[in-house]
Amino acid sequence: MAQKKTMAGEKRARKIQEESQGKGVHRKPVKLHKVDTRDHDDSVFLSRKVIAQLSFIAVLVGIAAFSVYDVHRQSRVITRLSSPTVITQNASSSPARFWGTYRPQAYFGLKTRSPQSPVVGLMWFTQFKSAEEFAIRHWCEQGDRLPRYGWLAHDGVNFGVQEIVDEDYILKTSFVKRTGGSHGGDWTARIVAEPHYRNRRTPEGEPPPKPATVSLLFYIALDNSGWLKPNIESGILTSVEGYTDALGQFMLKFPTNSRNHEVLYNYYLSSTEGLHVLKGAVMRGLKMAPYKKRKQYVALGGNDPRGSAEPNFIVHQVTVPLPHVMEVTYTSGDGGGGSGEREDREPLLGRTYDDELRQHRDEFDERFERVFRLREKGYDAEHVDFAKAALGNLVGGIGFFYGSSLVQSLANAAPVPYWAAPLYTAVPSRSFFPRGFLWDEGFHNLLVSQWDIDVTKDVLGHWLDLMNADGWIPREQILGPEARSKVPDEFVVQRDTNANPPTLFLPLRYLLDRDDERDYEYLRRVYPRLQAWYGWFNVTQRGDAPGAYRWRGRNATTTHELNPKTLTSGIDDAPRASHPTDDERHVDLRCWMALASGVMADVAEAIGEPAAVYRAEYAYLTDNEALDALHWSDEHAAYCDYGLHTDAVKLKRPRAPPAQPGAPPPPRPDLQRSVAQEPRLQFVNSFGYTSLFPFLLQIVRPDSPKLERVLASVRNESLLWTRYGLRSLAKTAPLYMKRNTEHDPPYWRGSIWININFLAVRALNFYANSDGPYRDTAKEMYTELRRNLVENVFREYQLTGYVWEHYNDETGKGEGSHPFTGWSALIVLIMADSY
Template sequence: MARQRKPLSVGHSDSKYLKKSPSHTKKDGGFLSYWKQGLAFICLVFAGVIGYMGYLETRVNTPFDEQKMVIQSGLDVPDRYWGSYRPGLYFGMKTRDPYSVVSGLMWYFPNQLRPGGYGIRHWCDDGDNLGRYGWIEHDGRTFGVQEIEDGPFKITVSFVKKPGGNHGGDWTARISAATQDGQLQYELISFLLYSAIEEKTKGWIKPYRFESGLPMGVSGETEGLGAFTVKLYNHSGQVEHESYLSTTAQGLHILKETVFASLRVATDHRKGNRKFFVLPGELLPSPGAGADGKRAEPNFVVTQVTARVPFELDMAFESGSHVDRSENLIMNAYSRELNQLQNDFHHRFEETFKLQTKGYKTDEIAFAKAAFSNLLGGVGYFYGASRVESPYTRGPVPYWKAPLYSAVPSRSFFPRGFLWDEGFHGLLISSWDLDIELDIISHWFDLMNVEGWIPREQILGQEALSRVPEQFVTQRNSNANPPTFFLTLHFILQNLADKLTEKESRLSTLERLYPRLQAWFDWFNVTQIGDLSGSYRWRGRNATTNRELNPVTLTSGLDDYPRASHPNVDERHVDLHCWIALAASTISEIAKLLNKNGQKYSNTYGYLADNNLLDKLHWSPRTQAYSDFGLHTDAVVLKRPPPPRSPSPGYQTHQNADKIRVTLKDPELRFVDSTFGYVSLFPFLLQILEPESPKLGKILDDIKNPELLWTNYGLRSLAKTAPMYMKPNTEHDPPYWRGPIWINLNYMAVRALNHYSKTRGPYSSKAETIYHELKQNIIRNIIKEYRRTGYIWEQYNDKTGEGQRSRPFTGWSSLVVLMMAEIY
């Protein structure tokens, strides 16, 4: 319309204007048409990019597929429905349901109770300074016995399960306290036994007085359990006072705090006006205070029994659907059942590990049972969502909610699932109960996303999350962890093939697992591949940090073990190369068992295990050792930065900044061969090295060299000659994998020595001699430290053999049992 008005206003004829108009309109319309098409194309491209970015953003928390590995859980597996699945507690029971009724134990000595709840025992905590605690017998299914030394007092906790009804049957826990100190006989102790339900549990609980003379118990009903009761029976000893608490707790992670905040001091006139710490009974918000205006209902019921040592009581859970029980699982009936299960356990333990046959002493066998039982008793059931991140997300996002059935490395420090630890745990668990191990593997592989990635640390649920520093919560999908489940599966194929094939359900598990193993393998070969053919590089190292002497490689599982000083794309990591070779070999073996075509995996193994390729990528001619490769210099130190030249007002000279890394000599691309340690052994540890290779002879000599790895207690993680031997990585982080002895890698060394001693070659005799000596050194030292301290430890000092870091560490340190049994 604007173009029409302009010509008319200057007096041009309409016909002249209209005559020219069609040609202008056609030309302008064509331009407009092209412009519109271009704009539409740009919009389509933009929409496609946005859509694709959205697709990439969702991949990190999209499950692998709809077919789950775990096809039976909860009440479908009744003999594993209930269990001691709260490993972070001294004692706690729960079901394998996403939202379960939980039961547990707290205790304290009234004369030791301190502000803040100090003195109340609940979570396994090193700060409690217990002389010893841990399961000494546990079969993973039906019973367990745990001993706890709290100062001069010995607390024993056991449980027995009994099938019956439609909701997982009954169980009873027996708790007792005793002392050998005659002066402490009749000392007061307070046991707090509780039941709780989570917010999303469909059901209710309430305190209930069942019979006169019995302490207050619990009645309740949930969707998974139906109706149930929890009754307390005073088995022996003198009860001084009893009280209870019925309240609403804000989460399972603050149950102890809820109890402590509720304790009161009261005078009991029946006891000569003695004062006791008591619970106040019902302590609920006022009527109408609930979110929907209704009366708040309790989700946490605690009974406190204050008694004199020695004392014993039974806590009996009874399912309402178990209507035909012949007798209650208490008192003498409980003792008979427990005694029978203990006898069965001891017989089966000898049948499995043959330690008595091998000549071990009674106390050494008791140690092995405790190491094994605390690993199996540390199997937990968790539910929740991890927090994950990818390059395409704007920040951390939640993973899907899922269950995890898994052992844990340490009940005190690491009561949650760790990916590479679990592969080592599986070696011992599968030796005892293959179905439990396959169930654990299935749960872990249900956590695989569509990319083939599994988050390496599983922090599921309130209790787990509350114990992890914020900086370790988020898992990144570029970061790997050693695929040790291939070690477990290889072990099962080699040692338990007959058991694997005797049940169709076990082979079906492998059938479902196979595509996930392929996806996992592919993920490693996409995300962790190196620049040279056949090379691999751990992602996740911080190339810009100036706080660390050597940027950590948490993804390798070896944390601060020294790698190339300046991370870049040229790095090659020999341990990862060997892990991928093992993965290819194991998938190939599984493919044969399942009658699938695994040729590509056997070819890949042949390529990666070729010793010529291995030597080309990782053998250092200068030091005659296998090494990483990368941009490296040994001339790095931690130094305190100088104070600013113009200090700000109020600057205090003693407020020194943290030390930072200073590079004294430019790095260069080279083998990281000044560092000799566990990583240097990986071609040997994973048995990729040819038995005829002279390099095997060199490695055996290096293993036995006291200036390198050999000690009287096991192999140290880093040679004494290495520049970073026992050096802290920051001024606040003591050395971790820089000298101390770790049992998982020592097990792998003993396993490899056993292999090469039985494989024909020029070094078999030397391997056999070192095998027996190393195995004996490790076993003797761990038992010695267990006798001395009461614990199995995370690592051992390479100079003294003393246990150090976290305790009890009956994750992979319990592999000492397999060394004693010579099962590899």
């Protein structure tokens, strides 16, 4: 019965899909009566004239109708879903989370959750360097090669403490907020700069190196809204008054000590073209100024040399030999007269700041142990501090972005801007991926939801509100000029045929499982959008075979890729069928849709909506016999993709054309794909993460003999098992650690990824606690895999200072972008046995 319903649903989906692609319904042509051409009377002439006029009118009407329809199709991609948004305006400007470290791409910066927020931030550089060595730090850049940076603790709301290790010194940045009023309250930022030798041993008998002289630059900038007024006393910038519609009046103060002659103060006033060019504006304002003992130092020159009207960018420079402490206070105008001064509490400076920061840290530590119970589980202080840093970096990496994506549909000849919208989201990597990614966010919120469920509901609501009228969500969000400036052009445009794994259903499952704290009102708000999203997947990502699914977005005409990537699956270069066609069947997508169907059924039942369709689809997609019919290969003893495939492919360099007399030699041609054997429809023999999805999402029955084969393959060290975690592709696979193009090294072809390993540990825990003949095997594997993952990620953090994007399957060494405390922070849940 379920299969019949599924086939009927597939026919309906295909009909909708064909209509959306402009394929009309073919009708039998209408027979016209033959006209006797021998009659030449006026009536025949008039009839011909009327017919010609009617035909002409019909053509015009048809052209007009097609034009209207074409305009409709072109605008559809940028039309909002008609359902009410999840996030209301009041919720978006929640006072407790209004101010925050919502600029994850900056080493240290704060902003508000308003569309055109003022931003504050830190830049710094070392004085007395050569021109070749001189460098201003501002945005998190892997090219800066800092030994370590990241949040040590951050609760997502009230405070954060970060440590940045530079070549000769350490910067400890922190902030504390005081909520109150109607504009998000007040805050203080503190930067403590200490010589690095205080934190390392000096060879016996040698004096410590001379402390560095550092310039700390704290700035405020406006994003096309409001005004700033600098207050300058005796040539020193002491404060900045300002106003925006979202904040009202406010004041930023720079406490100074003019009696300390070791400290030099400079400032800069400029009018810049945008937040993405602030560092360039600072570079433009630098000059050489006299320093003691006939030296010169690099200083800001006061006013922008180009001249400016009202400044929208103001910088306070402090130059000092280390150690030094800088404090900056922000006060809103709620307390009186727009001056920002408050009389009811001590200023958040000095010892008062120490006391409030200590209180927040103590509360953070107590809450961390209450939620994750790591000390109770026997972890030592170093492991617990590591876990706090992993959580702190994920929560401290939540940003607030505002802008519009560039999108394109099949009906649009060129990309068009999406509507401008806000997005509150964590980012995978502050240095390399400081923007929102759809499938990453589901994994992020598996951890965030256990720390602060309200933050998760807020984040998921923002993502679901980006849904268009068809139920599509752009999978990569590049909102605003700061985010856009960090992304290569080829990744900017998002296409509405392309999906991403619906991982938001993972934290939604956690929301549903909180029976004692289930938020039914929230579930009612998200449900219409979940319906539209689920429907979009079933219309656009269905395969040709009944019950099959296929990722769109693969390049079927490429001549340079060894195996055309499937970026939409999230597992970018995991091997699929070598020749993309409509016949493909992707096992991971079918399993994601099984998860989505189950959550949809449970949400519907929780809020009293009809759930039978979702329940039937879930029953079919989790039916092991139906799954096996499409994806189990007896030959390979594994779940596999299916498609037009051959393993006989490799990259070859074609011959360069002969050099012409007198001309420079031609460039060496890029490697091109060579196919030595014709492909055929078959299962794809590339055992790896994609093969595991029926196990990872717990679809294989605990008593299924297929589970025994999967567990044996997982534990096989020549396939996926290593001392550091599960590698992404078996060592026996034809494309194991093979480059995909000359310029495209392997990515998901052997490396160890923490998000998939989290799903594996979670699945092993499930099977270890389920009745079945393989529970003891699953339990042993669970204990060993969990230990391997925790110790390797911890060890690499101790050695390198970072949590990494992925890990080498032969050495365990961290690789890829860093810090990567997006889904790699799931190591905290693995440590906590919390799934």
